[in-house]
Amino acid sequence: MLLMSNPSPTMEMGRSNLDSEREFPQDFRCPISMELMKEPVIISTGVTYERKNIEKWFFSYKKKTCPATMQNIENFGVTPNHTLKRLILLWQNSHSPSPSSSSSSSPLPSYKRDEMVSLLKTLGSSPFKVNSLKKLREIIELGDEMKLDFIILGGLDVLLQLIVQILSDCSDFMVFRACEEALGVLQHLPISEGDYGIKVLEVLSKPECMKSMSIILQRGSKDARVYTITILKKLTQADFNWNVVVNEEGIGMFKSMLELASDEISMKASSSALQVLIKILDSSKKSRSRAIEAGAMCTLVELLPDSNRSKCEKILLIIKLLCECADGRVAFIEHRLGIGAVSKILFNVSESASKICVKIFSLICCFHPTEKVLEEMMMYGAVKKLVVLLHMSGPSSIKNKVLDMFKKHGNSWSRYPCFPSELKEYLCIHSRH
Known part of the structure; x- marks a missing residue:
């Protein structure tokens, strides 16, 4: 009987591969088979599986649920998770025992990953957190692989600890700076894109995280406030x-977002702040009351005259949302430039802007048709421009709003000499003697 004193190369290779697989992160494994994924695909619930396993679950076993979450599913389509596949291949290459692997693939990702691990450990003990965070940001800016690797290595938990620490040590300058830099890292991470984006969203949804960002938005440096508004803008898509x-x-x-919206130097920050405001105000009427109390109407009306097309449309949309509340309409008509500013925009910026202007005037005329309001609409040229809209060909919701305004308030406007006589006949308005 022949005894083998040493295992064969094949056995060694199999053992090496098995040991290597045991070291892989849990997120690289299919939730069904718990094996490393070769063709990862995302299903409608946002969970990633090995293609053959999930297709067998759906089409061979006739299951209509997500195996991991047990949610009911109607859409059985799958989308290749190219980013995760690249990350798995990157991990395999960086951990391969083959001497040739170092020459056939770039050593940069593996080297950067090791540096990332070291920096994350340093953040737990070193007082020089700001420099470490700046280096981390440089690494994750290299690409999606680095961002996902950062999340897998537990970077989110580290960032959260640094961000919320200002709630207890707000007066400590270094703690405050570390929070600012942590937000600078966080702004580069994906939100709600696959399994990893959902983890980022879970962190941002924590009240303590949002409270810390609110502090930075109000008291942070200019760069830190831009980081924060960038994160909030990403949340508008989630x-x-x-x-x-x-x-x-x-x-x-x-108040902080309105201040950023007024920023004339950073157009990107200004646009992001307006976009976030639109999303928040559209979510609830309570938010509109808070914004009005913060002085939103005054700020927005005064921004209108000097705004470009894109900014103007966003501002008008916010004004329209605020005017859907009684307090907002009062704030609008009490501002000495409100009606005049919106009248000037009508026909002078874009078709989209003009439609929003009509909606604003419709709300004002419906709920606050005071003599002062109607007179200002005539004096600032709004009525004259609205007459033009009546000559639009074919029916439209905007034309109907204009017609309704004239039917309700045509008698008041007809007293002015500039009111078209043919319009009186069209609207069956009788002159008062």
Whole structure:
């Protein structure tokens, strides 16, 4: 009987591969088979599986649920998770025992990953957190692989600890700076894109995280405020509960966002702030009351005259949302430039802007048709421009709103000499003697 003193190369290779697989992160394994994924695909619930396993689950076993979450599914389509596949291949290459692997693939990702691990450990003990965070940001800016690797290595938990620490040590300058830099890292991470984006969204949904961001938005450096508004803008594309912002932070955060919206130097920050405001105000009427209390109407009306097309449309949309509340309509008509500013925009910016202008005037005329309001609409040229809209060919919701305004208030406007006589006949308005 021949005894083998040493295992064969094949056995060694199999053992090496098995040991290597045991070291892989849990997120690289299919939730069904718990094996490393070769063709990862995302299903409608956002969970990633090995293609053959999930297709067998759906089409061979006739299951109509997500195996991991047990949610009912109607859409059985799958989308290749190219980013995760690249990350798995990157991990395999960086951990391969083959001497040739180092020459056939770039050593940069593996080297950067090791540096990332070291920096994350340093953040737990070193007082020089700001420099470590700046280096981390440089690494994750290299690409999606680095961002996902950062999440897998537990970077989110580290960032959260640094961000919320200002709630207890707000007066400590280094703690405050570390929070600012942590937000600088966080702004580069994906939100709600696959399994990893959902983890980022879960962190941002924590009230303590939002409270810390509110503090930075109000008291942070200019760069830190831009980081924060960038994160909030990303949240507008996700399924985020904005009540966290309204209920917990309210007026203070609105004031900060309005200040950013007024920023003439950073157009990107200004546009992002307006986009976030639109999303928040569209989510609830309570948020509109808070914004009005924060002085939103005054700020927005005064921004209108000097705004470009894109900014103007966003501002008008916010004004329209605020005018859907009684307090907002009062704030609008009490501002000495309100009616005049919106009248000037009508026909002078874009078709979209003009439609929003009509909706604003429709709300004002419906709920606050005071003599002063109707007179200002005539004096600032709004009525004259609205007459033009009546000559639009074919029916439209905007034309109907204009016609309704004239039917309700045509008698008041007809007293002015500039009111078209043919319009009186069209609207069956009788002159008063």
